[in-house]
Structures are given as C-alpha cells and as structure tokens.
Amino acid sequence: MTLDTVDKAKDDSKDRGWLQDGPVGAHTFGQPYAELGLKTDEYERIVTILDRRPTSSELAMYSVMWSEHCSYKSSKVHLRQFGEKAPASDAMLVGIGENAGVVDVGQGYAVTFKVESHNHPSYVEPYQGAATGIGGIVRDILAMGARPVAVMDPLRFGAADHPDTRRVLPGVVSGIGGYGNCLGLPNIGGEVVFDPCYQGNPLVNALCVGVMKHEDIHLAKASGTGNLVILYGARTGGDGIGGVSVLASETFDADGPAKRPAVQVGDPFQEKLLIECTLEVFAEDLVTGIQDLGGAGLSCATSELASAGSGGMRVELDKVPLRDATLAPEEILMSESQERMCAIVEPGKVDRFLEICAKWDVIATVIGEVTDGDRLEIFWHGEKIVDVPPRTVAHEGPVYERPFARPEWQDALQADGAEHLPRPQGGDELRATLLKLTGSPNLADKSWITDQYDRYVLGNTVLAQPEDAGMIRVDEETNLGVAVSTDGNGRFCKLDPYTGAQLALAEAYRNVATTGARPLAVTDCLNFGSPEDPGVMWQFAEATRGLADACQILGTPVTGGNVSFYNQTGETAIHPTPVVGVLGVIDDVTRRTPIGFREEGQIILLLGDTREELSGSVWADVAHGHLGGRPPQVDLERERVLAEVLIAGSRDGMVDAAHDLADGGLAQALVEACLRGGNGARIVLPEELDPFVALFSESAGRAIVAVPRSEELRFTDMCKVRHLPVARIGVVDGETLEIQGQFTIGLDELKAANSAPLRDFFA
Known part of the structure; x- marks a missing residue:
C-alpha cells in the first residue's frame, strides 16, 4: 500500500477495519482508530503530524505506541519526579x-x-x-x-x-x-x-x-548509516495483537474480558536458545544496538531503535519470518509474539551474527538498514506503507495532565480507625487470635x-x-x-x-x-x-x-x-x-543473615518503637473485615539507622538471625522465625505495652534479631550510639513459642495452622 493510494486502499480494506472511515472528528462509533484504542483528538494529532491521513499500518503503529501501556501518557507528568528528586x-x-x-x-x-x-x-x-x-x-x-x-x-x-x-x-x-x-x-x-x-x-x-x-x-539505539537491522528468534504469529493498546489499556467490563487472541503465547525453550545466542553475540561484540520485542512488537522495536539512534531506518516488512502467512502488514506490526529480538549490526559482522544464530537454531533475518535520513520507512513487497518521524511514534506521544481530586470518601475512611474494634482479652484469646492470623491466607x-x-x-x-x-x-x-x-x-x-x-x-x-x-x-x-x-x-x-x-x-x-x-x-x-x-x-x-532462630540460648532483641498502630492491619482485616483509619507512621531516617545497624551486625558477626516486623506484627515475625529455624522462643513482652498491641501492632521501622550472648553488649551498645531503641524480649529455647504470662503454643501446632490454608484451597 503506497502513501499515494491511501484512499483506494481504504475502500479495499474496509472489511479489515483498519482505516478511519469518514472525516476527521467524525463520531467514533465503529471507527477503526477507536477500535484500536485511539481517541479522536489523538487521531487528529496523527493527521497533523503526517499532514495527511495515516495509512492502515501507520495507524496500527501509533495505536500501540500511544497506548497507555507504552506511552505512559497519563503518568509522565508525575513520573518526572523520579528524575527531578533523584x-x-x-x-x-x-x-x-x-x-x-x-x-x-x-x-x-x-x-x-x-x-x-x-x-x-x-x-x-x-x-x-x-x-x-x-x-x-x-x-x-x-x-x-x-x-x-x-x-x-x-x-x-x-x-x-x-x-x-x-x-x-x-x-x-x-x-x-x-x-x-x-x-x-x-x-x-x-x-x-x-x-x-x-x-x-x-x-x-x-x-x-x-x-x-x-x-x-548495551543500549537500545540504531546508529551507523548502513548498519543492518536483524530480526531474530521465533517466527511472528497472530498472538498478542492489541495486547498493549486494547487489553492492557482498557478497563474490564463487569462481565469480564473476552480478549483471548490478545494474549501472547510463550515458548521457554525458544527463549533459552535466544538467551544463549544473544550472550554469545554480545561476547563477540557483534551488535551496536539491541531491543527486545515485547509490548507493541515490531512497532516498538523499530520506532524506539530509530528514535534513539542517529538517523532513520528502512524496513522490508515482507521479509519477517511468519508462522501465519495470512497476516496483514498491520497485524505483523502489532503482533506481540514472544521470544524475538531486534539487533543493529555492522555489515562486516552480519555473517558471523547469522552463524551464531544458526548454531543455536535461532531464525535470523536481515529486514532493514539504518539510513542517513530522519524517517522510519517500512515497505511491503516494494510499496511504502509507513513513512513517519520515529520520535513521534516512540517518544513524543500524548501527554495528559488528567484532573485529579481527593475522593469525597477519603475523610470518612480515615476517620474510621481500628481503635474501636473489640480486642482479645487475656492469654487464651490472644493465643486464639495468633493462630487465626497465622492461619489466614495472607500470613500463611x-x-x-x-x-x-x-x-x-x-x-x-x-x-x-x-x-x-x-x-x-x-x-x-x-x-x-x-x-x-x-x-x-x-x-x-x-x-x-x-x-x-x-x-x-x-x-x-x-x-x-x-x-x-x-x-x-x-x-x-x-x-x-x-x-x-x-x-x-x-x-x-x-x-x-x-x-x-x-x-x-x-x-x-x-x-x-x-x-x-x-x-x-x-x-x-x-x-x-x-x-x-x-x-x-x-x-x-x-x-x-537468615530469618530463622537456629541456635538455642541466643538472645532475642526487638529494635525500634512499637505504637498502637492497628488500622489497616492484618488483625483488623482477619478478625473484623475492617479497613479504615490511618496507616502506621513512617520515619525514613529511623529506617536508615535501623538498616545501618542490621548491616553492621551482619558484617561483624554479631547477628545470627534477623526478621523485619510488618504484616501481623511481632507475633507473626516470631512465628516465622521459630518455624524457619526449627527452634522455639520464650518471650517477655515490654511492660509498658498492652500485650495485644505488643503482639499485633504493625508499626514500621522495627525488626527482631537473635544474637549470641557474647555479642549482646556489643550489639546493644551499637544501637544506643545510633539512638535506636533496643529491648531484650526473650531467648531462643525449646519447641514452643511461649509468651510469658499469656500463653504457650507448640511449634507443631503453629506449623499445622500456618501451612494448611493454601494447600486446602488449591491443592
């Protein structure tokens, strides 16, 4: 399809539904650009860029590359912070x-x-x-x-x-x-x-x-006029078409999706060959640029390589090895068939590149070359079907500053904290709560x-x-x-x-x-x-x-x-x-440092501050099905100090086991450390804390460590110098988890509760 025969081609291809039928700005119902995920204003912008209507193949390329998944058009304005504040x-x-x-x-x-x-x-x-x-x-x-x-x-x-x-x-x-x-x-x-x-x-x-x-x-760029573009790996099929533009960039209907053809099909054995082939190519310094084919397939690989390079690119699309000979050029450009790579290779190195591919039984085909122009040109059996500035496809897509506003329900949600929820009282109820939580799907x-x-x-x-x-x-x-x-x-x-x-x-x-x-x-x-x-x-x-x-x-x-x-x-x-x-x-x-308590007699220390922070916790969810309040406070400077202590303790041989406190709080951390190491623990909870809060609060910036008795003083001194709260809460001992003054649970009972849920649901 040549650029000067677009109108004729439009008539010929209505059954395929690729070209926009009707004037720019027409109602989008049934419009091919809308079916490809493009908005009317986006289509109009493509027309402005090209100063003409796009060919069906150009429309296919822009649709996938300007999708939310590929272009980040709704997130770019916010993602810039990662660079600005880096x-x-x-x-x-x-x-x-x-x-x-x-x-x-x-x-x-x-x-x-x-x-x-x-x-x-x-x-x-x-x-x-x-x-x-x-x-x-x-x-x-x-x-x-x-x-x-x-x-x-x-x-x-x-x-x-x-x-x-x-x-x-x-x-x-x-x-x-x-x-x-x-x-x-x-x-x-x-x-x-x-x-x-x-x-x-x-x-x-x-x-x-x-x-x-x-x-x-190696970087993804196509540089060096006359260098060749080699597509290698699996053949291109009809799987994954529309994966990024339709499937990944749309909300599911209430009845769920019916988009199975948009899902790619993988072959790990082909990928293994591709990995080893590519690493050997790298080892012999045979490529000047390389790009994998994932989302948006050839549309992405060719436009990004050309956009990041020093010139243009010419591609002969009919040379692409196919699994399905009936694929139209638009479908070849949009296909997300797996296990494919695109390499830029100097002419003098092409023969060796192809030899290595043959050695690994990887199909490799020269499909184009780097040009001295500034256009990405794609041909189909000698006819030009794509002629675009590559940056407009790959890197200059739409940028939306979408309106955002704090939801009206946010205040009510935050006001509904977990403080009012009924809590377990006494050792028996605390014991039952621990078993219920550790046997819940998220902690199991x-x-x-x-x-x-x-x-x-x-x-x-x-x-x-x-x-x-x-x-x-x-x-x-x-x-x-x-x-x-x-x-x-x-x-x-x-x-x-x-x-x-x-x-x-x-x-x-x-x-x-x-x-x-x-x-x-x-x-x-x-x-x-x-x-x-x-x-x-x-x-x-x-x-x-x-x-x-x-x-x-x-x-x-x-x-x-x-x-x-x-x-x-x-x-x-x-x-x-x-x-x-x-x-x-x-x-x-x-x-x-592993998490498990491996040596009896070692001292268990709790690092960090425990506060009454139960909103959003596993306990609130499992015991009451509740979500509300404010999450735990975060103190990033404290996190830095805690990390320094944990790293130094590991490096200097002071720590035998360490485990962070997060979901399920201290109780779950103790369960996991005991079960992982095969040893129990005797724990004395801090007197200043309510036992329930001490066990199930999810305050951040905390960890437990097991240290040899000979290292306890050196480790606690290191914490004090850094003003990191540290408390001796117990000792590794026996075959039970004992919370002194509250309850005792055998490791066998803990393991049974902790290991059952997923096997029961899915085995």
Whole structure:
C-alpha cells in the first residue's frame, strides 16, 4: 500500500477495519482508530503530524505506541519526579528510559533489574499471561547485555476462597514456574496477597535480575548509516495483537474480558536458545544496538531503535519470518509474539551474527538498514506503507495532565480507625487470635506455591522464599552478592496513598537490610485503576510523590519500572498498589543473615518503637473485615539507622538471625522465625505495652534479631550510639513459642495452622 493510494486502499480494506472511515472528528462509533484504542483528538494529532491521513499500518503503529501501556501518557507528568528528586548515586550506571536500570555493585560488576506487569493477560489466560510476563521481563534484562540470573513474582489475587481465584491462581503459578524453570532461572522471592479488591483483576508482576561487567552494557539505539537491522528468534504469529493498546489499556467490563487472541503465547525453550545466542553475540561484540520485542512488537522495536539512534531506518516488512502467512502488514506490526529480538549490526559482522544464530537454531533475518535520513520507512513487497518521524511514534506521544481530586470518601475512611474494634482479652484469646492470623491466607505458609518454582538452579541462590529478601551470589571467588525484595500494601495505600507508598519502600528497604545487604536502588510497578477517574489519579499522584520523596531521603534512586492503569472491573478499582523492589549489595554472601532462630540460648532483641498502630492491619482485616483509619507512621531516617545497624551486625558477626516486623506484627515475625529455624522462643513482652498491641501492632521501622550472648553488649551498645531503641524480649529455647504470662503454643501446632490454608484451597 503506497502513501499515494491511501484512499483506494481504504475502500479495499474496509472489511479489515483498519482505516478511519469518514472525516476527521467524525463520531467514533465503529471507527477503526477507536477500535484500536485511539481517541479522536489523538487521531487528529496523527493527521497533523503526517499532514495527511495515516495509512492502515501507520495507524496500527501509533495505536500501540500511544497506548497507555507504552506511552505512559497519563503518568509522565508525575513520573518526572523520579528524575527531578533523584538522589545522587555513585552506583547508577543506566537510569530511567532504557529497557532496565543498571547499577554498579563493585569489582567491575553491574547488575540490572526491573519489575513489570502482565495483569490483564493473566486474568484472560492465566498460564500464558503469567508465563509471557516472565519471558518479557527476562528479555528486557537480556537486552541490556546481562545474563539473567533470577526472577521474582509479586502476585495479588481476589479472596482465596473465591471460585475465580481457584481458576486464576493455579494457572498463574504454573505459568511462572513452567516458563522460569524451563529457562533455568531461580525464583528467589516475591509476594502472594489475597484481597477481594483484586477479584476479577489480579496483579501479576514479574521482576528479573541480570549480571554483567561494566563494559558489557548495551543500549537500545540504531546508529551507523548502513548498519543492518536483524530480526531474530521465533517466527511472528497472530498472538498478542492489541495486547498493549486494547487489553492492557482498557478497563474490564463487569462481565469480564473476552480478549483471548490478545494474549501472547510463550515458548521457554525458544527463549533459552535466544538467551544463549544473544550472550554469545554480545561476547563477540557483534551488535551496536539491541531491543527486545515485547509490548507493541515490531512497532516498538523499530520506532524506539530509530528514535534513539542517529538517523532513520528502512524496513522490508515482507521479509519477517511468519508462522501465519495470512497476516496483514498491520497485524505483523502489532503482533506481540514472544521470544524475538531486534539487533543493529555492522555489515562486516552480519555473517558471523547469522552463524551464531544458526548454531543455536535461532531464525535470523536481515529486514532493514539504518539510513542517513530522519524517517522510519517500512515497505511491503516494494510499496511504502509507513513513512513517519520515529520520535513521534516512540517518544513524543500524548501527554495528559488528567484532573485529579481527593475522593469525597477519603475523610470518612480515615476517620474510621481500628481503635474501636473489640480486642482479645487475656492469654487464651490472644493465643486464639495468633493462630487465626497465622492461619489466614495472607500470613500463611506459601510453600504450596513456591515449591512449584526452582529456587536453587544455577547454584548461586543464597537466600530464597520465605526469607525477607532473595539473595544471589554474583562472583564465586569473592562471594560478592545482591539481595532483592519486593513489597506493597494496597490496604495502607487505600488509607493514605502518600504514606502507603513510602511504607512499601520502607519495608522492601528493611527486608534487604535484614539480610545484611546495603540497599542501592529501586524499581517499581505502579498498579492502579482507571486514570480517567479523578480519584484514582489522585491516588496515583500521591503515591508517586510519596515514593519519590522517600527515595530521595533514603538515597535509593528509581532506575525504572512500569505503570499499569485500568486495573478495575466496571466501576470498581483495585486498591492503589505500588509494588516497590529494592536491590542491595553484600560484599560476602557467607555473612548473610537468615530469618530463622537456629541456635538455642541466643538472645532475642526487638529494635525500634512499637505504637498502637492497628488500622489497616492484618488483625483488623482477619478478625473484623475492617479497613479504615490511618496507616502506621513512617520515619525514613529511623529506617536508615535501623538498616545501618542490621548491616553492621551482619558484617561483624554479631547477628545470627534477623526478621523485619510488618504484616501481623511481632507475633507473626516470631512465628516465622521459630518455624524457619526449627527452634522455639520464650518471650517477655515490654511492660509498658498492652500485650495485644505488643503482639499485633504493625508499626514500621522495627525488626527482631537473635544474637549470641557474647555479642549482646556489643550489639546493644551499637544501637544506643545510633539512638535506636533496643529491648531484650526473650531467648531462643525449646519447641514452643511461649509468651510469658499469656500463653504457650507448640511449634507443631503453629506449623499445622500456618501451612494448611493454601494447600486446602488449591491443592
């Protein structure tokens, strides 16, 4: 289809429904641009950019690249804070804007990490949606020049006993395990959260970590006139068409989605070949730029490479290897078929590049070249079907300053605190409450899920679920390592999105520090409802502001991430759920600190202040089905001090076990430390606290540590010098958890209560 035959082509292609039929500004009902997710004003802007109507292929490209999922058009104005408020960091090597952020971890090593969402596809087709979420984030890491070394999976589902959760969760878990296990990547952490607000809209976020040397970093740009564009990997099929523009950028109807063709289909064995092939190509320095094909497929890869490069690009679309010969050019451009990469290669290196691809049985085809112009030109059997300025497709999409306003119900929600709720009285009721909470889905043992993942493949996993953070050894000779944790509490964010986002960062930061690693950098996946709702946009604006402010104080820059909007069914949005990932570095993984109480006789210390903070807590939810009040206070300077103490204690051999206090408070932290280490504990609660508050408050900035008796004085002196509250609350001992003066529970009874729920629901 040539540019000068658009009108004829429009008539010929009405059955396909790609071209706008009628004058610019016409009613959108039945208009192809509207069916592709474009608004009328966006279509009019495309016409202005091109000074003509777009061809059907151009319309396809703009529709996917200007989607909410790809262009961040509703979030850009808020995301800028991550750059404007970014703390100075000597570790930052590559920041926001590339496939993934990269940080320096020492000894010449760099680590890249990123978290992204695959929420809607995972509801429509749980197995493939989750599997291709893993595949996509792995390729993002690979495209930076790194070898992927680990994955994580922050997950959120509806109520555990809801029939649709039983449909979605097993498929999602199987997809994550099936794809990641076949790639030979350990799954070292994540979360599984249940809440009715995610009913019909689960959150399936995926994180990947990769390791490389500094000199191996690669960027997504097409430079060098005459360099060739090579598409390699799987053949292009009809799966995933409209995935980013329609499926990921729309609210589900109340009856749920019927968009199965928009879900990608993955092949982990093809991806494994692609990984090894790409790493060998990197090792021989054969590429000048590289981009994975994920959301928006070839539309994204060609436009972003050309936009970030020094010239233009010419592509012969009919040379693309296809699984389905009937695909139209628009469909080829929009397809999100998995396991594909696009590389820019100098002519003299092409033969060697193709040899390596053949060695790994990876299809590779030269589909174009870098030109000295400033246009992205795409041809179909010799006819030009695309002629656009690439930046207008990839980097100059719409920017919306959507209206936002504090919801009218927010004041009433915050006024309805948990203080008025009936509380357990006496030891027997406290005991029953602890058993009920530890046996609730959100606090229960998640091994039914994590046992389906290979956590130790490759042999470098140091810590994995259910530890506070996953830890991977980077260098086998020096034992250099990195730790990663993800956290996000939608209930706290519903009560106060600014504070809730900061609490998510604080918990992930604290989790990394409890292992002995020093937090370095942040990635985030911001999951929210419809940006067209002013109340949702207020939640997003507040959460983003809170996260940016907190990163500035903690000195942990945001390296990249993802925004996922339209997470709602009908008019019902999920809780605002910013998932925050923190990466830290540890010089010697043999000094890491696990959560379990491993040695009898060690002293248990409680670090930090406990206040009566129960609103939004697990206790309020499980015991009363209540959500209201204000979330716990967050003191970021205290979090920094606590982290310093935990890191120093690990490094200097003063701490044998450490566990942060979060969901379920001190009671749940003790349960997990006892069960993980196989030893009981005798606990004396602080006299100044009500026993119920001491056990179940969810005050932030706290941790418990187990220290040898010989190290107690040295450790407590270190806390006092830093003005960190520290209290001796017990000793590791026996086969029971004894809260002196209140109750005793055997470890067998604790384990039975803690391990039953997920197996009962899903086994």
